[in-house]
Amino acid sequence: MKTFRIGGVHPAENKLSASSAIEVLGLPKQAVYPLSQHIGAPAVACVAKGDVVKVGTKIADAGGFVSASIFSGVSGKVAKIDSIIDASGYRKPAIFIDVDGDEWEESIDRSEALVKECDLKPEEIVEKIKNAGVVGMGGACFPTHVKLCPPPGSKAECVIINAVECEPYLTADHRLMLEKPEEILVGVSLLMKAAKVEKGYIGIENNKPDAIKLMQEKATSYPGIEIIPLKVKYPQGGEKQLIDAVIGRQVPAPPAIPISVGAVVQNVGTAFAVYEAVMKNKPLFERIVTVTGKSVEKPSNFLTRMGTPISKLIDAAGGLPADTGKVIGGGPMMGKALVNTEVPICKGSSGVLIMNYKEARRGEARPCIRCAKCVNACPMGLEPFLLSTLTSFDEWERAEKEDIVSCIECGSCQFTCPSNRPLLDMIRLGKSTVMGIVRARSAK
Amino acid sequence: MDLILVAVISLGAVGLIAAIILYVASKKFAVYEDPRNAQVAEVLPQANCGGCGFPGCAGFAEACVKAGSLEGKMCPVGGQETMDKIAAILGLQAEASEPKVAVVRCNGSCENRPRIVKYDGARSCKVAHATCAGETACAFGCLGCGDCVASCKFDAIHMNPETGLPEVDEAKCTACGACAKACPRVIIEIRPKGKNNRRVYVSCVNKDKGPVAMKACKVSCIACGKCVKECSFEAITVANNIAYIDPTKCRLCRKCETVCPKNAIVSVNFPPRKPKVETPETPASETQKAE
Numbered sequence: 001m002k003t004f005r006i007g008g009v010h011p012a013e014n015k016l017s018a019s020s021a022i023e024v025l026g027l028p029k030q031a032v033y034p035l036s037q038h039i040g041a042p043a044v045a046c047v048a049k050g051d052v053v054k055v056g057t058k059i060a061d062a063g064g065f066v067s068a069s070i071f072s073g074v075s076g077k078v079a080k081i082d083s084i085i086d087a088s089g090y091r092k093p094a095i096f097i098d099v100d101g102d103e104w105e106e107s108i109d110r111s112e113a114l115v116k117e118c119d120l121k122p123e124e125i126v127e128k129i130k131n132a133g134v135v136g137m138g139g140a141c142f143p144t145h146v147k148l149c150p151p152p153g154s155k156a157e158c159v160i161i162n163a164v165e166c167e168p169y170l171t172a173d174h175r176l177m178l179e180k181p182e183e184i185l186v187g188v189s190l191l192m193k194a195a196k197v198e199k200g201y202i203g204i205e206n207n208k209p210d211a212i213k214l215m216q217e218k219a220t221s222y223p224g225i226e227i228i229p230l231k232v233k234y235p236q237g238g239e240k241q242l243i244d245a246v247i248g249r250q251v252p253a254p255p256a257i258p259i260s261v262g263a264v265v266q267n268v269g270t271a272f273a274v275y276e277a278v279m280k281n282k283p284l285f286e287r288i289v290t291v292t293g294k295s296v297e298k299p300s301n302f303l304t305r306m307g308t309p310i311s312k313l314i315d316a317a318g319g320l321p322a323d324t325g326k327v328i329g330g331g332p333m334m335g336k337a338l339v340n341t342e343v344p345i346c347k348g349s350s351g352v353l354i355m356n357y358k359e360a361r362r363g364e365a366r367p368c369i370r371c372a373k374c375v376n377a378c379p380m381g382l383e384p385f386l387l388s389t390l391t392s393f394d395e396w397e398r399a400e401k402e403d404i405v406s407c408i409e410c411g412s413c414q415f416t417c418p419s420n421r422p423l424l425d426m427i428r429l430g431k432s433t434v435m436g437i438v439r440a441r442s443a444k
Numbered sequence: 445m446d447l448i449l450v451a452v453i454s455l456g457a458v459g460l461i462a463a464i465i466l467y468v469a470s471k472k473f474a475v476y477e478d479p480r481n482a483q484v485a486e487v488l489p490q491a492n493c494g495g496c497g498f499p500g501c502a503g504f505a506e507a508c509v510k511a512g513s514l515e516g517k518m519c520p521v522g523g524q525e526t527m528d529k530i531a532a533i534l535g536l537q538a539e540a541s542e543p544k545v546a547v548v549r550c551n552g553s554c555e556n557r558p559r560i561v562k563y564d565g566a567r568s569c570k571v572a573h574a575t576c577a578g579e580t581a582c583a584f585g586c587l588g589c590g591d592c593v594a595s596c597k598f599d600a601i602h603m604n605p606e607t608g609l610p611e612v613d614e615a616k617c618t619a620c621g622a623c624a625k626a627c628p629r630v631i632i633e634i635r636p637k638g639k640n641n642r643r644v645y646v647s648c649v650n651k652d653k654g655p656v657a658m659k660a661c662k663v664s665c666i667a668c669g670k671c672v673k674e675c676s677f678e679a680i681t682v683a684n685n686i687a688y689i690d691p692t693k694c695r696l697c698r699k700c701e702t703v704c705p706k707n708a709i710v711s712v713n714f715p716p717r718k719p720k721v722e723t724p725e726t727p728a729s730e731t732q733k734a735e
Contacts, residue, residue, distance in 0.1 A: 085577075089576045091656075336575075339577065362564045362565075422566035425565050426571060428571075432574065
């Protein structure tokens with residue numbers, strides 16, 4: 001069975017909510033939309049206080065080419081444009097909408113019927129994706145239309161769909177594949193058409209045999225799409241790891257990007273969002289969010305309107321357990337601990353993980369014993385112990401030479417460290433500092 | 445006998461050749477070094493802290509000699525005394541400068557600023573600052589991981605375990621600025637020591653709007669502007685929701701401290717205030733008295 005070549009770890013899978021069907025979550029009283037929900041320039045609000053909006057109304061315009069528009073997931077009145085405390089505790093500008101009823105924009109096709117036929121040109125598909133504010137739904141939130149417009153000189157050869165869901169606990173993509181397989185496949189064909197390629201691969205880890213079987217059955221009627229079962233290994237969902245696993249090509253160090261080896265990688269959730277955007281005229285304003293944790297009463301997958309506070313999802317899953325140690329936005333490996341539960345669901349919120357005290361506790365950091373477990377685990381072939389030391393001594397030049405910017409922040413090093421060293425914490429800081437230095441140099 | 449003779453002659457020849465090469469090299473590749481460099485370096489404190497902006501004391505000495513003037517050059521550790529000595533060696537005029545000291549502009553102790561979350565990441569302010577807003581609702585205040593303490597080469601700054609804030613030991617602080625650079629939130633400022641070591645400053649860097657800042661901390665500046673109105677010397681300005689007292693204009697009258705509703709303005713090394721009975725003296729005379 002296929003997998004990527006270098007490094008990787010295998011954390012406990014804990015897919016507690018895999019058997020819970022997707023439930024539609026009720027509307028919140030107030031929905032909040034941070035203006036920066038994606039990688040790139042923040043969006044610019046195009047509504048003002050007092051404006052009436054419907055479900056699917058554009059509330060913020062893309063702030064540049066690498067940016068995405070934001071759409072309201074609720075109908076009601078714009079209460080204010082103010083700042084909200086985000087997941088990390090810092091204040092970020094956001095649009096607040098008081099919910100009133102549930103009135104949708106007329107242009108959205110709300111029927112459940114599957115639409116397969118599409119006679120749009122590739123450029124028109126990209127335009128529609130762009131106008132629907134679709135971004136990568138795996139968590140990084142990179143605007144999808146940018147990936148479909150390859151830089152001059154590079155040509156896409158295949159579309160790879162990331163249905164790996166290698167993060168422990170999360171099951172949003174798994175459920176989506178079980179419940180909307182045809183929609184996903186149409187979405188993949190659209191992405192293939194937009195990228196002007198004949199071949200599409202859907203990579204699924206073999207801890208989801210039901211999804212593999214179902215998708216393989218359905219895929220027979222879609223020419224060019226192949227389902228690739230993959231061995232379970234974290235971080236297989238990383239773009240570069242997935243390309244290596246599926247087509248056996250390795251992406252060189254930055255500035256090379258996946259398109260340099262002919263691959264366009266999109267998340268399975270993105271493929272579904274593309275289907276809805278192109279075929280149903282439905283902009284991106286809702287997504288599937290897994291709410292899970294060992295002490296959670298009812299681990300669930302919710303179809304949630306964006307802007308809904310996380311506390312509402314937790315309540316729907318049975319409330320915050322008494323032994324909560326940490327609430328994490330995303331999965332346990334790459335997610336970030338939240339400082340408050342009033343943070344809204346955004347485009348990239350794939351899950352809410354509630355950890356109990358025992359799980360959440362970090363062990364005391366001890367000296368490095370040079371066992372090189374982190375080196376073996378690093379899927380990018382870096383030396384995490386060295387990068388973290390260089391960062392703590394501000395040795396930016398050397399850190400750049402050691403290729404700190406190649407780090408994908410998967411956390412495998414920290415996971416495997418027997419001395420509980422905060423490797424990723426340091427490397428993240430070092431990476432952002434070095435990237436800043438590189439940017440400043442190239443701007444000169 | 446022959447053997448000894450051969451050995452002595454051959455070794456002697458090798459030595460002679462080497463001596464000639466070394467002599468030629470020392471003349472040909474000689475680097476002229478200004479003898480004043482060494483003299484200047486001698487009077488410097490040899491702390492090699494980098495507070496002057498040059499790589500160590502030797503680097504600073506060389507820069508002083510090369511530049512031909514002492515304009516803008518200051519050894520914060522040695523202070524005016526050292527600069528005068530350097531001036532005497534080089535026959536130049538040293539710029540008059542005030543002694544300075546590091547000032548921690550945050551009063552968010554555990555009591556004033558309630559902790560609402562627990563940070564359990566790497567114990568480094570830099571990492572904490574990049575990861576989250578910290579353990580309190582204030583996204584601007586001290587994170588308490590002690591990067592400043594680790595950066596100090598003079599053992600002049602320490603964490604107070606009771607308040608969770610760093611404290612500067614004025615006697616040891618040389619104002620080299622390492623702590624100010626190490627602080628990711630720019631809380632530490634290098635300010636003039638002031639007359640008789642007396643200083644008045646705003647001990648807060650919170651740029652949030654008043655109501656938000658007020659909720660986060662008992663002693664936050666809320667940019668109400670009362671101090672600006674009270675100040676007779678235009679020493680106080682409010683920008684970005686934060687007041688700042690310009691040390692060059694401040695006359696240490698301490699009126700602002702009394703009007704501040706949040707006690708965000710702090711004065712140090714003043715004698716205890718007299719109970720208010722007589723009419724307050726004019727600030728100018730107060731400063732004169734202080735002298």
